[in-house]
Amino acid sequence: xxxxxxxxxxxxxxxxxxxxxxxxxxxxxxxxxxxxxxxxxxxxxxxxxxxxxxxxxxxxxxxxxxxxxxxxxxxxxxxxxxxxxxxxxxxxxxxxxxxxxxxxxxxxxxxxxxxxxxxxxxxxxxxxxxxxxxxxxxxxxxxxxxxx
Amino acid sequence: xxxxxxxxxxxxxxxxxxxxxxxxxxxxxxxxxxxxxxxxxxxxxxxxxxxxxxxxxxxxxxxxxxxxxxxxxxxxxxxxxxxxx
Numbered sequence: 001x002x003x004x005x006x007x008x009x010x011x012x013x014x015x016x017x018x019x020x021x022x023x024x025x026x027x028x029x030x031x032x033x034x035x036x037x038x039x040x041x042x043x044x045x046x047x048x049x050x051x052x053x054x055x056x057x058x059x060x061x062x063x064x065x066x067x068x069x070x071x072x073x074x075x076x077x078x079x080x081x082x083x084x085x086x087x088x089x090x091x092x093x094x095x096x097x098x099x100x101x102x103x104x105x106x107x108x109x110x111x112x113x114x115x116x117x118x119x120x121x122x123x124x125x126x127x128x129x130x131x132x133x134x135x136x137x138x139x140x141x142x143x144x145x146x147x148x
Numbered sequence: 149x150x151x152x153x154x155x156x157x158x159x160x161x162x163x164x165x166x167x168x169x170x171x172x173x174x175x176x177x178x179x180x181x182x183x184x185x186x187x188x189x190x191x192x193x194x195x196x197x198x199x200x201x202x203x204x205x206x207x208x209x210x211x212x213x214x215x216x217x218x219x220x221x222x223x224x225x226x227x228x229x230x231x232x233x
Binding site: 108117 | 232
């Protein structure tokens with residue numbers, strides 16, 4: 001498992017390759033978040049961020065067969081088109097990889113202590129949390145969605 | 149008892165401080181109690197931390213509910229709902 005909170009960019013194909021080496025890995029699902037339209041600054045809570053992400057990945061590993069996982073989240077100043085976050089999950093089969101990847105992303109949105117400040121031409125403003133993100137995380141509660 | 153209090157993002161800006169060590173009166177034993185105590189420090193504190201404001205709390209870097217206990221030496225953080233990803 002690799003968790004990194006960093007200012008610098010990452011290379012999707014290099015990260016996928018790193019978790020694909022085991023002979024029993026048959027699927028890697030990955031998600032990349034990208035800055036849309038407006039420049040932003042991302043702040044986080046050093047220490048808590050890493051442990052919150054670790055806990056989310058451990059929770060996912062308890063629900064699905066996760067063979068390896070990489071989560072990279074950037075902070076600092078980012079421009080439109082920049083990559084913000086990578087979640088990549090290696091598993092034997094695609095069902096586990098897809099489900100765990102989506103679960104980690106949904107929980108990261110509501111549990112990991114990051115805050116976005118957007119720099120609009122008229123001034124800077126903190127992004128408001130969205131109820132739809134809470135709903136996305138909430139749908140994983142209750143009976144575990146089975147991977148097929 | 150003394151605790152370390154931290155503020156992040158919009159809350160840090162509203163309060164004009166990233167945090168401080170504070171000495172708590174004896175009656176403050178929970179993170180919700182600490183929030184109440186801090187909200188009485190002044191106008192900007194009241195408007196940032198008053199009941200009804202969406203504030204998340206963490207004790208020793210674990211997200212907690214307002215009833216969570218605090219003890220001497222704890223690191224207690226207050227911040228807006230998170231917006232990463």
